[in-house]
Amino acid sequence: MKFTINRAAFIKELNNVQRAISSKTTIPILTGLKLVADDSGLTLTGSDADISIETLIHSDNPDNQLAIQSPGAIVLPARFFSDIVKRLPEDNLTLDVTEGFQTEITSGSASFTINGLDANNYPHLPEIDASDAITLTGDVFRELINQTVIAVSNQESRPILTGVHFTLVDNQLLAVATDSHRLSQRKIELPSAASGTYDVIIPGKSLTELARMLGDDNPDVEMRLSENQVLFTIGDTMFYSRLLEGNYPDTSRLIPNESTTSAEFDAKGLLSAIERASLLSHESRNNVVKLTLDPANSQAKIFGNSPDVGNVEEALTPSEMTGEELEISFNPDYMKDALRSFGAAVITISFTSPLRPFTLVPTEDKENFIQLITPVRTF
Amino acid sequence: MKFTINRAAFIKELNNVQRAISSKTTIPILTGLKLVADDSGLTLTGSDADISIETLIHSDNPDNQLAIQSPGAIVLPARFFSDIVKRLPEDNLTLDVTEGFQTEITSGSASFTINGLDANNYPHLPEIDASDAITLTGDVFRELINQTVIAVSNQESRPILTGVHFTLVDNQLLAVATDSHRLSQRKIELPSAASGTYDVIIPGKSLTELARMLGDDNPDVEMRLSENQVLFTIGDTMFYSRLLEGNYPDTSRLIPNESTTSAEFDAKGLLSAIERASLLSHESRNNVVKLTLDPANSQAKIFGNSPDVGNVEEALTPSEMTGEELEISFNPDYMKDALRSFGAAVITISFTSPLRPFTLVPTEDKENFIQLITPVRTF
Incomplete structure (x- = not known):
């Protein structure tokens, strides 16, 4: 196996594939990067057994300056190889596999020889022959991930909650995550008709890596x-993730249908106030802030308190407020995550009682996105 | 004590004074920031007992928008106070000390009350009444610090080597640091005549903080x-550091006067090659790279090796090379630190033997800056 390639084009794909490679794997060969050179080009593969990423660098794209002198395959220690490639002196590099999997990497006057591994021992990627596919733009998919993955549990005690539940019914894709203290749900009407129904749970970690990989190109x-398994195809890159097995809890009944108090806020303004209040609540044993709403007198206030350090009180300015007077306490960190997910939107928060979950929705698009937070009992 | 101030102007000085404040101090009041309001303005003080920083925000500078309603003093928990000030909603803030050192900080509709401490219990800063002063520009001083502090020891076994040795003789300021494996020495001819002679050791940690504070304004x-004690005065800010006690070793005899092999390199190019070689040496038990110089045949090469991963070999291109053939091994990390300190200069490296220290000097300014590195015996 021998090829020459443009270093910048190579590094770009190397960075993508490396997202799947962990140095903490129990399968030694998975700390390596697999390279396969053939007629179509150079294929890079990385995997940590949960996530696998495979990408093809085409020979026929002149930007890649890829010239394959002889086909073949090798597995190289991923971290080193990537460090080496990034530090090479020239615009191009040549990689040449010699005897006993020894691999020579040259660029200008620098010449590295590193010990490779037999590519035949690298695990096979899952085969997915399903022809049914859902297609979304990268921006929509990344937004959907970022809005739901915040509510995923990071506790392994209930593994099923470490994933996001995706269902597809009647051309509508629904994504839900909950860690049992909060819930996030996003609906998307698919642009083109999809056949079949989905009901799968994708690990939050996989989705986070996928969202990072989508970048700003909007593919x-x-x-x-x-x-x-689920396979996401983005251009010439394939991103595989295992699915979580089991039944996701029925979350539809958790979302209240009515409210007794509601208020409309600018998400960014409310976020700043919660961030200030949490400066003090974070110093307290039970990280809780208190919100009071008095629609009759048009008063809304947020309170934070730490016995050691002091307290904070801030008058809020909801653009609208209706219903009964209310005093409610909650974890400000859940509130901050939820508020950030709305960006600069105007949101409506709806409450039923100080001990029942309350909801946040974008005022302009109530149907398709909802965040739910369970309050904290302080009395 | 009560005042109103522009938040941006306040934060700038707060950030400077906070450099001296550590949360790991054994004297609880030193986790606090001292504020004193009087006729001249607002004085902020922070200290970790080794370093103290004091700065005055003038009432008569309109940019500060400082209005002192009543003079006084208070000590506030530094980290919180700073977090609070940075998150306040409006351009200005008002600070008001009420009963029992309770302090109210208000900005717009946000109002914090935090517990302060009696400023009378804050330690006094050292008094330095020396009238003799050396003055340098911030750029020169920062360069001098950055060039020498790299060779300071971080081992507490010989505390004296954790500082930089400053001497002033005949209008010439000499700064030397060594950790006994390498040495860095910088000379500066003072622009104006200085009276007196200096011979002091300033902790490397203090100098690093000072260099960071100097920023790009070149004061x-x-x-x-x-x-x-040493006192550095930068505009309205005073930076105090304790001195290290003891006698610094005589370093003048360590620097060789002659050489048998020497070579001239572009510092940046050589740095890149050493960085590549160290990728492999870092994986080896004894982090060492090997340099071979063969002036007769105009050949220079660098080698790095790790039994587990592989090896690297790179031909170097010195712009000049004279003297005997040489093979020498050294710690590439010392070499990298030294090379970075020269920036983009052309440097001359001079060797006497594979076991004797070698020196690096800027070819254009041999007299005023020298880095010395002890090689590693590998045979």
């Missing part, structure tokens, strides 16, 4: 399912 | 000494 993302 | 720095 189309194609999503395909098999029994225990 | 003049005035340096004054007392028996066990």
Whole structure:
């Protein structure tokens, strides 16, 4: 195996594939990066057994300056190889596999020889032959991930809650996550008719990596399912993730249908006030802030308190407020995550009682996005 | 005590004074920031007992928008106070000390009440009445610090080596640091005549903080000494550091006067090559790279090796090379620190033997800056 390639084009794909490679794997060969050179180009593969990423660098794209002198395959220690490639002196590099998997990497006057591994021992990627695919733009998919993944549980005690629950019914994609203290739900009407129904749970960690990889180029993302794997195809890159097994709890009944008090806020302004209040609540044993709403007198206030340090009180300015007087306490960190997910939107917060979950929705698009937070009992 | 101030102007000075405040101090009141309001303005003080920083925000500078309603003093928990000030909603803030050192901080509709401490219990800063001062520009002083502090020891076994040795003789300021494996020495001819002679050791940690504070504004720095303290005055800010006690070793005899092999390199190019070689040496038990120089055949090469990962070999291109053939091994990290301190200069490296220290000097300014590195015996 021998090829020459443009270093910048190579590094870009190397960075993508490396997202799947962990140095903490229990399968030693997975700390390596697999390279395969053939007629179509150079294929890079990385995997941590949960996530696998494979990308093809085309020979026929002149930007890649890829010339394959002889086909073949090798597995190289990923971290080192990437460090080496990034520090090479010239615009191009040549990689040449010699005897006993020894691999020579040259660029200008620098020449590295590193010990590779037999690519035949690298695990096979899952095969997904499903032809049904959902297609979304990268921006929409990234937003959907970022809005739901915040509510995913990071406790392994209930593994099923570490994933986001995706269902597809009647051309409507629904994504829900909950850690049992809060819930986030996003609906998307698919642009083109999809066949079949989905009901899968994708690990939050996989989705976070996928969202990072989508970047700002806004590429189309194609999503395909098999029994225990999902495959996202983005251009020439394939991103595989295992699915979580089990039944996701029924979350539809958790969302209240009515409210007794509601208020409309600018999400960014409310976020700043919660951030100030949490400066003090974070110093307290039970990280809680208190919100009081008095629609009759048009008064809304937020309170934070730490016995050691002091307290904070701030008058809020909801653009609208209706219903009964209310005093409610909650974890400000859940509130901050939820508020950030709305960006600069105007939101409506609806309450039923100081001990029942309350909801946040964008005022202009109530149907498709909802955040739910369970309050904290302080009396 | 009560005042109103522009938040941006306040934060700028708060950030400077906070450099001296550590949360890990054994004297609880030193986790606090001292504020004193009087006729001249607002004085902020922070200290960790080793370093103290005091700065005056003038009432008569309109940018500060400082209005002192009543004079007084208070000590406030530094980290919180700073977090609070940075998150306040409006351009100005009002601070009001009420009963029992309770302090109210208000800005717009946000109002914090935090517990302060009696400023009378805050330690007094050292008094330095020396009138003799050395003055340098901030850029020169920062360069001098950054060039020498790299060679300071971080081992407490020989505390004296954790400082930089400053001497002033005949209008010439000499700064030397060594951790016994390497040495860095910088000379500066003072622009104006200085009276007196100096011979002091300033902790490396203090100098690093001072260099960070100097920033890019290039202010003049005035340096004054007392028996066990040094005071740097930068505009309205005073930076105090304790001195290290003891006798610094005589380093002048360590620097060789002659050489048998020497070579001239572009510092940046050589740095890149050393960085590549160290990728492999870092994986080896004894982090060492090997340099071979063969002036007769105009050949220079650098080698790095790790039994587990592989090896690297790179031909170097010195612009000049004279003397005997040489093979020498050294710690690439010392070399990297030294090379970075030269910026983009052309440097001359001079060797005497594979076991004797070698020196690096800027080719254009050999007299005033020298880095010395002890090689590693590998045979």
